[in-house]
Amino acid sequence: MKQVSIALLGCGTVGKGVIDVLLMNGPIIEEQLNTKITVKRVLVRDINKYEQMNLPSAILFTNNFQDIIDDEEISLVVEVMGSADFAKECIEECFKRGKSVVSANKDLIADYGIPLLKLSKEKQVDFQFEASVAGGIPIVRAMYASLNGNKIDEIIGIMNGTTNYILTQMTCRGITYEEALREAQVKGYAEADPTNDVSGYDAARKIAILGTLGFHSEVTFRDVQVEGIEKITAEDIRNALEMGYVIKLLAIARQDKEGISLNVHPGFIRKTHPLANVADAYNGICVRGNCVGDVMFYGAGAGSLPTASAVVSDIMNVVLHEHIGVTGQRDFVSHEAKLKPQASICSPYYLRLLVQNTTGVLAGIATVLATYHISIRSLIQKDETADIAEVVLLIDQSSHCVVQKALKELSELTCVHTIANAIRVIEV
Amino acid sequence: MKQVSIALLGCGTVGKGVIDVLLMNGPIIEEQLNTKITVKRVLVRDINKYEQMNLPSAILFTNNFQDIIDDEEISLVVEVMGSADFAKECIEECFKRGKSVVSANKDLIADYGIPLLKLSKEKQVDFQFEASVAGGIPIVRAMYASLNGNKIDEIIGIMNGTTNYILTQMTCRGITYEEALREAQVKGYAEADPTNDVSGYDAARKIAILGTLGFHSEVTFRDVQVEGIEKITAEDIRNALEMGYVIKLLAIARQDKEGISLNVHPGFIRKTHPLANVADAYNGICVRGNCVGDVMFYGAGAGSLPTASAVVSDIMNVVLHEHIGVTGQRDFVSHEAKLKPQASICSPYYLRLLVQNTTGVLAGIATVLATYHISIRSLIQKDETADIAEVVLLIDQSSHCVVQKALKELSELTCVHTIANAIRVIEV
Numbered sequence: 020m021k022q023v024s025i026a027l028l029g030c031g032t033v034g035k036g037v038i039d040v041l042l043m044n045g046p047i048i049e050e051q052l053n054t055k056i057t058v059k060r061v062l063v064r065d066i067n068k069y070e071q072m073n074l075p076s077a078i079l080f081t082n083n084f085q086d087i088i089d090d091e092e093i094s095l096v097v098e099v100m101g102s103a104d105f106a107k108e109c110i111e112e113c114f115k116r117g118k119s120v121v122s123a124n125k126d127l128i129a130d131y132g133i134p135l136l137k138l139s140k141e142k143q144v145d146f147q148f149e150a151s152v153a154g155g156i157p158i159v160r161a162m163y164a165s166l167n168g169n170k171i172d173e174i175i176g177i178m179n180g181t182t183n184y185i186l187t188q189m190t191c192r193g194i195t196y197e198e199a200l201r202e203a204q205v206k207g208y209a210e211a212d213p214t215n216d217v218s219g220y221d222a223a224r225k226i227a228i229l230g231t232l233g234f235h236s237e238v239t240f241r242d243v244q245v246e247g248i249e250k251i252t253a254e255d256i257r258n259a260l261e262m263g264y265v266i267k268l269l270a271i272a273r274q275d276k277e278g279i280s281l282n283v284h285p286g287f288i289r290k291t292h293p294l295a296n297v298a299d300a301y302n303g304i305c306v307r308g309n310c311v312g313d314v315m316f317y318g319a320g321a322g323s324l325p326t327a328s329a330v331v332s333d334i335m336n337v338v339l340h341e342h343i344g345v346t347g348q349r350d351f352v353s354h355e356a357k358l359k360p361q362a363s364i365c366s367p368y369y370l371r372l373l374v375q376n377t378t379g380v381l382a383g384i385a386t387v388l389a390t391y392h393i394s395i396r397s398l399i400q401k402d403e404t405a406d407i408a409e410v411v412l413l414i415d416q417s418s419h420c421v422v423q424k425a426l427k428e429l430s431e432l433t434c435v436h437t438i439a440n441a442i443r444v445i446e447v
Numbered sequence: 448m449k450q451v452s453i454a455l456l457g458c459g460t461v462g463k464g465v466i467d468v469l470l471m472n473g474p475i476i477e478e479q480l481n482t483k484i485t486v487k488r489v490l491v492r493d494i495n496k497y498e499q500m501n502l503p504s505a506i507l508f509t510n511n512f513q514d515i516i517d518d519e520e521i522s523l524v525v526e527v528m529g530s531a532d533f534a535k536e537c538i539e540e541c542f543k544r545g546k547s548v549v550s551a552n553k554d555l556i557a558d559y560g561i562p563l564l565k566l567s568k569e570k571q572v573d574f575q576f577e578a579s580v581a582g583g584i585p586i587v588r589a590m591y592a593s594l595n596g597n598k599i600d601e602i603i604g605i606m607n608g609t610t611n612y613i614l615t616q617m618t619c620r621g622i623t624y625e626e627a628l629r630e631a632q633v634k635g636y637a638e639a640d641p642t643n644d645v646s647g648y649d650a651a652r653k654i655a656i657l658g659t660l661g662f663h664s665e666v667t668f669r670d671v672q673v674e675g676i677e678k679i680t681a682e683d684i685r686n687a688l689e690m691g692y693v694i695k696l697l698a699i700a701r702q703d704k705e706g707i708s709l710n711v712h713p714g715f716i717r718k719t720h721p722l723a724n725v726a727d728a729y730n731g732i733c734v735r736g737n738c739v740g741d742v743m744f745y746g747a748g749a750g751s752l753p754t755a756s757a758v759v760s761d762i763m764n765v766v767l768h769e770h771i772g773v774t775g776q777r778d779f780v781s782h783e784a785k786l787k788p789q790a791s792i793c794s795p796y797y798l799r800l801l802v803q804n805t806t807g808v809l810a811g812i813a814t815v816l817a818t819y820h821i822s823i824r825s826l827i828q829k830d831e832t833a834d835i836a837e838v839v840l841l842i843d844q845s846s847h848c849v850v851q852k853a854l855k856e857l858s859e860l861t862c863v864h865t866i867a868n869a870i871r872v873i874e875v
Binding site for chain 2: 308309
């Protein structure tokens, strides 16, 4: 049996998972590859910490990347550190020294994926990154190797487990955002500083990667318009349910004649849509191609073993590529991306206004909307006895820009107390 | 730009779709491969029929396979004929002459997949078959290239669009099997002779393919225990709904210590399970791996363009393999399959009995079940005024063999008029 020695950069949740999977499923992996894969070296900050963990004693821990790059026996480096810049330097060094790389690092791929792919091609080494989007769900390879005969029109997904857990708890149990966030933190789904998840930045990186693959155009995190779930209230969730919708944090990449748009924002989605049933920390991604129609992928988008499942499949493919004598790297096309102006993106909206409970309020609101040629699909005024009443509207397809102007004008009406929320309705 | 000439064997729904996709998405395909793919020759039975269709005039139609095999310019042959034996001969001939093959033919792959993969490896050519399972859903490549680091415990899916359409209509509208079948025939979802679909043979071929890939063991159509949906009545569907379930035709491959089991049968599945929401002619497949957990794939399992989407991705991968200098073929491991005896497969069951509306009936039934150590989860006797009453039971985990014996003894009770149905309950 052949032998391949690999190194890990990082030994956190994912790195530890990779070591576990290679041990646990060693026989299955070996018989497919006729190769034994051994983790020889692992780069960590604090060596002492890991030497006390129950990991195979043959693993050499180091805090010096040079030990790994200089080891000629290591032909494959697995980067599972997170954070972009140091990882990028390490990976470039690996490529230059003829080592292939597998990365699970979405920050890195979202920012530097295409330049790194180009460098790996130039250096005739492999670069794989299945785990960088949606953990164990095999969406990355599907985009470039299975749906590649399609013109991709739309990618829409729930790509962040933390926010999906929070919204699911709010939906099922009627609790507030703050209560659900606290629970998620207790259960380990959300970090102490939850910003990266709840503000949508994590999902934005993933949709940038899928957009790049789907549209063959280089888009990055900075091209994504991001809006988080912090403003979603129990009232919004309840109103959505009453109207036949659930609220999800959606990452959306679309391409039409005007260009590419990339958005992360909370959205109303019909209860009957397959994505509506993606609950808790699970992820779900729908891809619409001009031949295949809608294809959906569902599974665990994070976690040690699910993410390691994707990393190990990449490791296996790199090893296999060596065996079947691959001499070149797939060419990832990347055009200059033509971005569509956000202001022109249209969708229906849910609006929740808090208004003075006086006569003429609805007339005032309707008049403003009519000025902007916004038609009202439905309007519910809740039977409030208090001074402040709630008005819930569903308005027809309107551009972001027009809605913003109308909201500004509405907020200036004396009868309007607060624009509590404006959430896009996704019609898929 | 490079040029690749291909031939199609067959020009039915899928073959026509392949021609359409290559034309429609030509620019996207060309820029990814830096290659123009041209359909040069097409094998058909009746040349005149196709020459009158609105297909690119450069295509040469022939009814003689020799024209294709002798054409040195053709390096890739796409087999979209259906039926196994003639297709197998043609493909073997292609391999021997150094031509790679893409096949969408589930009958062929289910029966001869592994021997053909071995031959293709021996002859150093490519053999791809993504479209042979679930049309446009990228499940085949996911099994061997993305989930390959997992020990696969279970594959469970809705893999036949015709039966899913029929069951969906029965569920949503309360119509009978016969009415739904007739509708499916009128809409073109079911053939005049629907046996292959409704009896489960089509799904059996697909689960044999996925089982082979997932368990690295050669299993064929003949290893699948098959039961169709012909006996499902409107009453069964209504009872299922009342108990929180829907009925789906499920294709199930499982592997445990006792071996592999392959089954196609109608099953009760909880309304909240993702597969329960796979409606109409759509397909859905859940794969459970020991690292990744549950992953689900959903999409159009048939149809001209969705299936062609998978075929074209295979064509592109074969062309790409040539470009990136692949000199070998992936090694598909195949052990001798150790099959688990069907009699020992356990599941809960739904039983529907028609009984004489007399006293002592329930006691009689319960006594027989107790004799076989079968415990009753729930029992509903419908308040019937007629002579014949309906008794609906959910029984706990019991082996197929024991349930069959108990049913035989129940049918011999004088108070039992008919065993109307016994349907397995799938707990996933």
